[in-house]
Amino acid sequence: MKGLVSFSIVGSAICMFFLVMLNFFLTPTLDWSIYPCIALLLWPLSMYFVYRQNLTQFAFFTSFVFIILLTVINLRESPEVLWVLYALYPLVFWPIFTFFGKKAYTMTAAVIGATTTIIYYALLNLAFSPSYPWVIAIIFAIGWWPLSLYHSKHKNFFAFSIQASIWIGGFVIGMNWAFSPDVIWAIYPIFVVVWWPISMHFF
Numbered sequence: 001m002k003g004l005v006s007f008s009i010v011g012s013a014i015c016m017f018f019l020v021m022l023n024f025f026l027t028p029t030l031d032w033s034i035y036p037c038i039a040l041l042l043w044p045l046s047m048y049f050v051y052r053q054n055l056t057q058f059a060f061f062t063s064f065v066f067i068i069l070l071t072v073i074n075l076r077e078s079p080e081v082l083w084v085l086y087a088l089y090p091l092v093f094w095p096i097f098t099f100f101g102k103k104a105y106t107m108t109a110a111v112i113g114a115t116t117t118i119i120y121y122a123l124l125n126l127a128f129s130p131s132y133p134w135v136i137a138i139i140f141a142i143g144w145w146p147l148s149l150y151h152s153k154h155k156n157f158f159a160f161s162i163q164a165s166i167w168i169g170g171f172v173i174g175m176n177w178a179f180s181p182d183v184i185w186a187i188y189p190i191f192v193v194v195w196w197p198i199s200m201h202f203f
Contacts, residue, residue: 059095110146140171161197
């Protein structure tokens with residue numbers, strides 16, 4: 001395994017050198033080599049941390065590299081729109097929850113993680129696009145985390161089907177109200193979802 005780590009370091013350095021030279025001689029006015037070079041940096045990093053069996057440090061370093069890469073791309077290519085803020089949260093979230101280890105699988109971690117995710121993206125929604133409430137979709141997606149974890153621990157799948165159906169119904173009603181209030185279409189998916197708890201009850 002140690003030989004593979006050394007090979008990844010040498011191979012990554014050779015590829016980076018080749019790309020930089022290619023960029024310099026063929027397109028000197030366009031600095032595109034920085035992007036694949038940063039990505040190539042992940043090869044020896046991942047091999048090293050797998051060799052050391054330290055996934056927490058791997059998560060921190062990989063997240064750090066991606067944050068730098070996306071920030072550079074954002075500021076160089078489209079500085080007028082700070083889209084890197086949308087990707088920043090999951091990149092920070094990943095190493096933090098990896099650090100907690102088995103505690104990350106608890107109900108407390110699920111509630112805290114879901115709450116902070118909703119608050120973060122709700123603030124972004126209010127700051128950059130208050131007239132377009134896309135955070136509804138984030139709330140719906142992240143809400144499945146504590147909901148499914150709670151019922152899987154208690155093995156109560158019928159209660160889960162009821163609460164999940166209510167959750168889906170609330171989501172489609174919210175989407176209907178926010179984006180197309182003139183057309184009441186939410187009743188159709190709600191009718192389909194209702195069959196889930198009914199079938200669970202009878203069969």
